[in-house]
Amino acid sequence: MAKINGGEIDTAPIIDQGARPGVITRLIIFILVLTGSALVFALFQERLGEGFLLGVLGIMAMIGVGYLFASAIGFIQIAPRSTGDELSRAFIDSMGEGLLVTDAKGHILYANRAYAALTGATSATDVKTVEALLSDNPEAAPVIERLVASLRDGKPADGEFRLSRPIRAGAEPGARWYRAWARVFKVPGHRKPLSAWLVTDISEERAEQERFFLDLQKAIDHLDHAPAGFFAADAEGRLTYINATLAEWLGVDLANFVPGALSLSDIVAGDGMALVQAVKAEPGTTRNAVIDLDLSTMRGEALPVRFMHRVTATRDGARGTTRTIVLNRAEGEDASVELRAAEVRFTRFFNSTPMAIASVDHEGRILRTNAPFLSLFSSVVDRDALDRHVRLDTVMHERDRAAFAVALEKAKQHQADIAPIDTVLPDNEERHMRFYVNAVADAGSGEGTEEAAIVYAVETTEQKALEAQMAQSQKMQAVGQLAGGIAHDFNNVLTAIIMASDLLLTNHRPSDPSFPDIMNIKQNANRAASLVRQLLAFSRRQTLRPEVLNLTDVLADLRMLLSRLVGNDVTLAVEHGRDLWPVKADIGQFEQVVVNLAVNARDAMPDGGTLVVRTRNVVEDECAGFGYRELVPGEYVLVEVEDTGTGIPPETLKKIFEPFFTTKEVGKGTGLGLSMVYGIVKQTGGFIFCDSEVGKGTVFRIFLPRHVPEAGTDEDSRPAGEGETGQAAARQETRDLSGSARVLLVEDEDAVRMGSVRALSSRGYEVHEASSGTEALEIFNALEGKVDLVVSDVVMPEMDGPTLLGELRKVQPNIRFIFVSGYAEDAFAKNLPSDAKFGFLPKPFSLKQLATIVKEMLEEER
Numbered sequence: 001m002a003k004i005n006g007g008e009i010d011t012a013p014i015i016d017q018g019a020r021p022g023v024i025t026r027l028i029i030f031i032l033v034l035t036g037s038a039l040v041f042a043l044f045q046e047r048l049g050e051g052f053l054l055g056v057l058g059i060m061a062m063i064g065v066g067y068l069f070a071s072a073i074g075f076i077q078i079a080p081r082s083t084g085d086e087l088s089r090a091f092i093d094s095m096g097e098g099l100l101v102t103d104a105k106g107h108i109l110y111a112n113r114a115y116a117a118l119t120g121a122t123s124a125t126d127v128k129t130v131e132a133l134l135s136d137n138p139e140a141a142p143v144i145e146r147l148v149a150s151l152r153d154g155k156p157a158d159g160e161f162r163l164s165r166p167i168r169a170g171a172e173p174g175a176r177w178y179r180a181w182a183r184v185f186k187v188p189g190h191r192k193p194l195s196a197w198l199v200t201d202i203s204e205e206r207a208e209q210e211r212f213f214l215d216l217q218k219a220i221d222h223l224d225h226a227p228a229g230f231f232a233a234d235a236e237g238r239l240t241y242i243n244a245t246l247a248e249w250l251g252v253d254l255a256n257f258v259p260g261a262l263s264l265s266d267i268v269a270g271d272g273m274a275l276v277q278a279v280k281a282e283p284g285t286t287r288n289a290v291i292d293l294d295l296s297t298m299r300g301e302a303l304p305v306r307f308m309h310r311v312t313a314t315r316d317g318a319r320g321t322t323r324t325i326v327l328n329r330a331e332g333e334d335a336s337v338e339l340r341a342a343e344v345r346f347t348r349f350f351n352s353t354p355m356a357i358a359s360v361d362h363e364g365r366i367l368r369t370n371a372p373f374l375s376l377f378s379s380v381v382d383r384d385a386l387d388r389h390v391r392l393d394t395v396m397h398e399r400d401r402a403a404f405a406v407a408l409e410k411a412k413q414h415q416a417d418i419a420p421i422d423t424v425l426p427d428n429e430e431r432h433m434r435f436y437v438n439a440v441a442d443a444g445s446g447e448g449t450e451e452a453a454i455v456y457a458v459e460t461t462e463q464k465a466l467e468a469q470m471a472q473s474q475k476m477q478a479v480g481q482l483a484g485g486i487a488h489d490f491n492n493v494l495t496a497i498i499m500a501s502d503l504l505l506t507n508h509r510p511s512d513p514s515f516p517d518i519m520n521i522k523q524n525a526n527r528a529a530s531l532v533r534q535l536l537a538f539s540r541r542q543t544l545r546p547e548v549l550n551l552t553d554v555l556a557d558l559r560m561l562l563s564r565l566v567g568n569d570v571t572l573a574v575e576h577g578r579d580l581w582p583v584k585a586d587i588g589q590f591e592q593v594v595v596n597l598a599v600n601a602r603d604a605m606p607d608g609g610t611l612v613v614r615t616r617n618v619v620e621d622e623c624a625g626f627g628y629r630e631l632v633p634g635e636y637v638l639v640e641v642e643d644t645g646t647g648i649p650p651e652t653l654k655k656i657f658e659p660f661f662t663t664k665e666v667g668k669g670t671g672l673g674l675s676m677v678y679g680i681v682k683q684t685g686g687f688i689f690c691d692s693e694v695g696k697g698t699v700f701r702i703f704l705p706r707h708v709p710e711a712g713t714d715e716d717s718r719p720a721g722e723g724e725t726g727q728a729a730a731r732q733e734t735r736d737l738s739g740s741a742r743v744l745l746v747e748d749e750d751a752v753r754m755g756s757v758r759a760l761s762s763r764g765y766e767v768h769e770a771s772s773g774t775e776a777l778e779i780f781n782a783l784e785g786k787v788d789l790v791v792s793d794v795v796m797p798e799m800d801g802p803t804l805l806g807e808l809r810k811v812q813p814n815i816r817f818i819f820v821s822g823y824a825e826d827a828f829a830k831n832l833p834s835d836a837k838f839g840f841l842p843k844p845f846s847l848k849q850l851a852t853i854v855k856e857m858l859e860e861e862r
Helices: 023-043 045-073 083-093 113-119 130-134 141-152 203-224 244-250 272-277 337-352 371-376 383-387 398-412 461-507 515-538 551-566 587-603 620-626 673-683 722-733 750-762 773-782 801-811 847-859
Strands: 003-005 008-010 098-102 108-111 157-163 176-185 194-201 229-233 239-242 286-296 302-313 319-328 356-360 366-369 421-425 428-439 453-459 547-549 570-575 583-585 609-618 636-643 687-693 697-705 742-746 766-770 789-793 817-821 839-842
Touching (some): 113 194, 141 157, 176 203, 356 371, 366 371, 371 453, 398 421, 398 453, 428 461, 547 551, 547 587, 583 697, 742 773, 750 847, 766 773, 789 801, 801 817
Parallel strands (some): 742 766, 789 817
Antiparallel strands (some): 098 108, 157 176, 229 319, 286 302, 356 366, 687 697
16 A cells, blocks of 8 residues: 655555666765775775885776766766656556566566555565466456467457456455556566556446446437337438337337348338438538328338438538437327328328429429429429429429410419420430429419419320330331332232243243343342332231241351351351240241341441340340330340441431331442341241440340240241252252143232233133132132132232132132232231131242142142
8 A cells, every 4th residue: 555654645666676776875885985995095004105005096096087088978977867767657656557567487577556555465575466366266367368378479468357356355345347458568678578467447437337328228218118209220221220119100029120121211101202311411410300201010001200300411411320200190189189180181192192293482483392293303302402492493494494484474373274384304305294383272462482383293204105106106007008008019010020021031032132131121020029028028918937946056057147248357256045945937037137137237347346146035024124115024035136336326226127218328228128127026926126325336136935836736846958948949840830720810900910811821721810809709600610729819909809718618618719919928817717728829929930839729639
């Protein structure tokens, strides 16, 4: 314990083995040496003689002079203890914490009085090291051992431990808390580092913490059982705390509540989050707001509440934490219950309506809004904007603000016939809005901040998109009908030209001077026929021969052709999807689609680039992710043709599938390529879309429906082999196409009918001709039904071909019938009875094709 001397506390250390002899001690020793020398000289002066003494004195004088010289140059110094050392020692000796210093062997070099008082030592012999005191105490041993191990490694460490009774014997009984701190340090003059221990009794500090914790528990208990709800949320809106009252209202199990697992958006119903998120604070400040909205309980019920909402913002303006008091507007018993219920109903109606609502003053400034309004115009309007009374026309495009000013003026005059305003957002012209401005019945005529009008707003983006889609579909359908009609009439002309050419060629040998001209006519007619086929493909009226295909095999066979088409400057990559589903399509038409897209991609990369053709399966759930409105959800095989070319501008992208539209130079494109691709894909039952970005490239996506074979059918997924086709062609070359049957030819186009009659007559057939279906029935009856085959056009005045077949079947159910048409077979076959048997010859056709199908139909068994 500290001793009191003269009224002052004695803080001298109980052990201090680090001090050296002081200046006074050295001075006393020096005086004793001089005194002894003088006595020796006095006793031996007579015996030794004066000469000897003079010599000794001379030696001592030289030593003294040398010592003085060494002191003068600083070689020998007698320095008193520095002021800094005195201050450090005084501070350490007066510390309230127990300090102990030991050497490497554990010998105590220093212990202050506080350490002695803490451990109960009354003398230097009673002082023990921390390890000796506590290493055997099971309560403190783990901490002390860890600190000792750290000291061996030369690292500082600290720890806290609790003892059931104090370290010092005789102290007040009871548990005590201690904090121990240890480190090593080096001292000049010592080869090995020393260890310092600092031990403090922190029982009072722990008691204060316990009292604080109990007070906090009481505060939380009061908050949990308060008559109002309370929650705290982080910057992302995750709930970090919720009191028991609010948890009970919402049906949340507090025992299983995990901070951050529940978000504010999970408990706010409807568009209420728009009201909450609209409250924003200035950077580095807080802001309070009162919000009426509905909460959604865990049972899905709506709970009307009022938020006392406080938000914070960081110095850089980022959203911070929020603290909110929640009042239950459904509770309470007083005279205003009915009024409060009406208020709840109105608030719920006001914020839950799908229409955005805002009130404006006479200047068009926003006074109040509902939650859908803030949600719809979140990029323009927030709570700060409402406080600043922002003008409502700021959410409209600049070109429509004059119309709003006119509507507002009519509203101030209480006019009822105010036309709605269609506009777009000023920062996003892809989003369309429609505003309705209504007058307020009790609005005054002053120019204050009272309401002058109520404005309702709905988003019409989806409606506009559907209208545009419908208009585009109708336009494409109209153009398709026009193209189909042109193709039909043009087919009749080409058929007559080709048949006339064939008739001329039968009478002219290759050596005749006119033979090359006739061949030129036929070749150009065939070229024109290919253009007609493209028109028919766009109008989806061409003849398809669909078969079950594996696109992996089809593209593998097509790869060599594509490589030659794109050239050496373009890198071609074909990426096959795994386990592709089968599709049903016309292999020739599909190959034409891929080739056409590859050629267009090559032309879009004049300096070279990369062309990728990839396939994969698309399940129904993926369809919505593509963002194509026309794509019907289902299972598809996706074919993507992607290039790294120049891209397509947005204004051009809308027209690429229209016939005769082309961006190529005159003479380098007909404008029918992509329209033909569009028609083939559509006629196959698929969808085609194009995405492009100028300067980055274009990707065409073709969705072909997955083919699922019907039960009991045996469909072959392999296309016809080239060998079989070649053999069939060889058989046709040597086949006898003559006959003697009676044929009824029905065709309203005179030139086609005359050529067909000559062609069949020259082959030995008995031909009866008719220009319409009605005339054909008359001839059929005149011949008493003795007709072996009827060859009829499909589209004719008075009575078309399908109607004629129906009438003839009433008389002769098994009559052989061949339809001739420029349209696809599917265009009229769907209107015929399911058991009807007939042949089909597409226009334009040659004499040989006509004779071949007639021969095949007559040879077919009934």
